[in-house]
Amino acid sequence: MKTIIGIIGLGLIGGSIGFSLRKFNYNVIGFDFNKKNSDCALKIGIINKIVSFQDLIKISSIIILSIPVDEIIKILNNILNKVNKKQVVFDTGSTKYSICKSIISNKNRGRFVASHPIAGIENSGPQSARYNLFYRKNCIICDKKLSDPDALLTTNKIFNILKMNVSYMESKEHDIYISYVSHLPHVISFVLSRIIFKKFLYNKKKFIKIIGNGLISTTRLSKSSSDTWTPIFLDNRDNLIDTIHLYINFLKSFNNLLLEKNIYKIHKYLKKYNINKIINDINYE
Amino acid sequence: MKTIIGIIGLGLIGGSIGFSLRKFNYNVIGFDFNKKNSDCALKIGIINKIVSFQDLIKISSIIILSIPVDEIIKILNNILNKVNKKQVVFDTGSTKYSICKSIISNKNRGRFVASHPIAGIENSGPQSARYNLFYRKNCIICDKKLSDPDALLTTNKIFNILKMNVSYMESKEHDIYISYVSHLPHVISFVLSRIIFKKFLYNKKKFIKIIGNGLISTTRLSKSSSDTWTPIFLDNRDNLIDTIHLYINFLKSFNNLLLEKNIYKIHKYLKKYNINKIINDINYE
Numbered sequence: 001m002k003t004i005i006g007i008i009g010l011g012l013i014g015g016s017i018g019f020s021l022r023k024f025n026y027n028v029i030g031f032d033f034n035k036k037n038s039d040c041a042l043k044i045g046i047i048n049k050i051v052s053f054q055d056l057i058k059i060s061s062i063i064i065l066s067i068p069v070d071e072i073i074k075i076l077n078n079i080l081n082k083v084n085k086k087q088v089v090f091d092t093g094s095t096k097y098s099i100c101k102s103i104i105s106n107k108n109r110g111r112f113v114a115s116h117p118i119a120g121i122e123n124s125g126p127q128s129a130r131y132n133l134f135y136r137k138n139c140i141i142c143d144k145k146l147s148d149p150d151a152l153l154t155t156n157k158i159f160n161i162l163k164m165n166v167s168y169m170e171s172k173e174h175d176i177y178i179s180y181v182s183h184l185p186h187v188i189s190f191v192l193s194r195i196i197f198k199k200f201l202y203n204k205k206k207f208i209k210i211i212g213n214g215l216i217s218t219t220r221l222s223k224s225s226s227d228t229w230t231p232i233f234l235d236n237r238d239n240l241i242d243t244i245h246l247y248i249n250f251l252k253s254f255n256n257l258l259l260e261k262n263i264y265k266i267h268k269y270l271k272k273y274n275i276n277k278i279i280n281d282i283n284y285e
Numbered sequence: 286m287k288t289i290i291g292i293i294g295l296g297l298i299g300g301s302i303g304f305s306l307r308k309f310n311y312n313v314i315g316f317d318f319n320k321k322n323s324d325c326a327l328k329i330g331i332i333n334k335i336v337s338f339q340d341l342i343k344i345s346s347i348i349i350l351s352i353p354v355d356e357i358i359k360i361l362n363n364i365l366n367k368v369n370k371k372q373v374v375f376d377t378g379s380t381k382y383s384i385c386k387s388i389i390s391n392k393n394r395g396r397f398v399a400s401h402p403i404a405g406i407e408n409s410g411p412q413s414a415r416y417n418l419f420y421r422k423n424c425i426i427c428d429k430k431l432s433d434p435d436a437l438l439t440t441n442k443i444f445n446i447l448k449m450n451v452s453y454m455e456s457k458e459h460d461i462y463i464s465y466v467s468h469l470p471h472v473i474s475f476v477l478s479r480i481i482f483k484k485f486l487y488n489k490k491k492f493i494k495i496i497g498n499g500l501i502s503t504t505r506l507s508k509s510s511s512d513t514w515t516p517i518f519l520d521n522r523d524n525l526i527d528t529i530h531l532y533i534n535f536l537k538s539f540n541n542l543l544l545e546k547n548i549y550k551i552h553k554y555l556k557k558y559n560i561n562k563i564i565n566d567i568n569y570e
Binding site for chain 2: 118119120121137138140165167169174177178180181182184185186187188189190191192193194195196197198199200201204206207208209210211212213214215217218219220221222223224226227229230233234237240241244245246247248250251252254255258259261263266267268269270271273274275276277278281
């Protein structure tokens with residue numbers, strides 16, 4: 001009998017997982033709280049069948065939760081209460097600590113694997129799903145000691161099929177790091193987008209004339225779904241507030257260099273201490 | 286006789302102009318203060334010939350200045366003093382006000398056209414030049430009333446060959462707008478890059494595991510050349526300091542929404558007031 005995989009949430013991430021697994025001949029069933037999404041997912045071939053939430057929990061060997069992080073927290077205990085010792089549940093949320101904390105005393109905690117495939121793009125919905133979304137992207141599995149070895153193995157197998165680079169971290173640590181490399185960039189992009197909106201809303205003609213690629217790439221993330229990102233920002237609020245504070249202080253320091261007209265230090269700032277240096281170092285090591 | 290076009294500065298922008306104009310059979314000669322750049326430019330076919338600075342000024346019908354803005358200001362008066370009433374000079378600098386101000390009393394002011402082809406990418410040097418860099422990108426010509434009509438016409442012709450969308454602005458206005466849509470995004474990207482550098486310099490293994498596309502696109506601009514961007518930031522310093530201040534205030538407001546856990550307002554912030562709204566409006570108009 002074919003393994004049945006049940007995906008809850010058929011947006012960009014859930015949809016892309018569905019596409020990939022169907023290519024490998026899995027039987028993929030799905031449920032979305034938004035009927036339009038599940039209808040679209042069935043139509044474009046993300047899933048073999050739409051089922052009810054209850055049926056999905058009952059008949060899936062592997063249950064994948066690709067819904068906003070606040071919704072995961074709302075339903076995860078309920079799902080774990082219903083699964084048996086052979087079923088595996090994993091999520092794809094962008095924060096991990098509060099999800100793991102919410103099920104710490106659940107008797108079936110071991111059946112859950114806290115996962116974060118880092119593969120989001122600015123587009124959302126099943127219509128944006130693509131089978132190669134995860135190719136060679138990072139995936140972090142958190143608090144692996146709290147998952148049963150077989151559940152971990154099964155989840156790993158799925159991410160291997162998606163061709164992801166899997167590694168492990170504590171959930172608390174994950175949330176701190178991800179606030180730097182993902183949540184802060186999103187905030188930066190949304191806030192930049194808002195300033196531009198304010199400056200050019202009543203002057204669109206000027207905007208069309210002066211816009212360039214630099215702005216396009218720096219505001220790319222601001223196209224991301226507010227339904228996905230509001231819960232992420234709130235869930236990782238404490239880390240994110242710290243990170244934004246730090247970023248503001250760094251901006252102030254840079255502004256001070258401008259006020260001082262410190263050519264030497266500005267030149268050094270732009271040239272030396274940046275991400276490309278780390279990436280080069282990694283490539284040479 | 287073929288029109289001779291002389292390019293001073295054979296990096297990304299100057300080099301890409303050379304490639305494009307040679308495709309249209311112009312005789313393109315070049316000079317770069319860095320001999321390595323001119324040798325490379327000749328070798329890869331950006332220019333037909335390397336000439337001395339003095340010869341370039343003497344024999345070119347059109348002189349294009351693609352060097353950092355502070356260097357333009359240093360040599361522009363000198364160049365204009367030497368040109369005749371048939372020669373045209375235009376620049377490609379990212380700021381316009383101080384360049385225009387520096388030559389306001391030059392007797393040959395009319396031979397100069399202050400231009401900003403908004404087409405830079407994060408890579409620099411002649412080796413990054415490409416003939417289609419300018420395709421359908423914006424180009425702003427500033428203070429056009431101060432240029433002789435024939436000089437304006439000639440410059441426009443070149444930008445038309447490069448397939449750019451040319452429009453006009455006052456130089457002061459240009460520098461304010463560009464501080465929002467280009468200089469601020471560059472600062473944001475450089476500063477983000479610096480934070481990530483600081484956080485992960487001694488923890489590169491974690492960095493490799495957790496990096497994703499969001500960070501890559503938001504820090505793309507931080508790969509830009511410090512030789513190009515230090516003078517731009519300093520030249521547009523007053524506008525940029527104001528813009529960074531405003532950005533810091535916007536970040537603080539966003540942080541306040543997080544502190545208040547204001548789900549409704551955060552959701553609205555992310556969804557409504559951003560650049561994509563303006564772009565959609567433009568597309569529907």
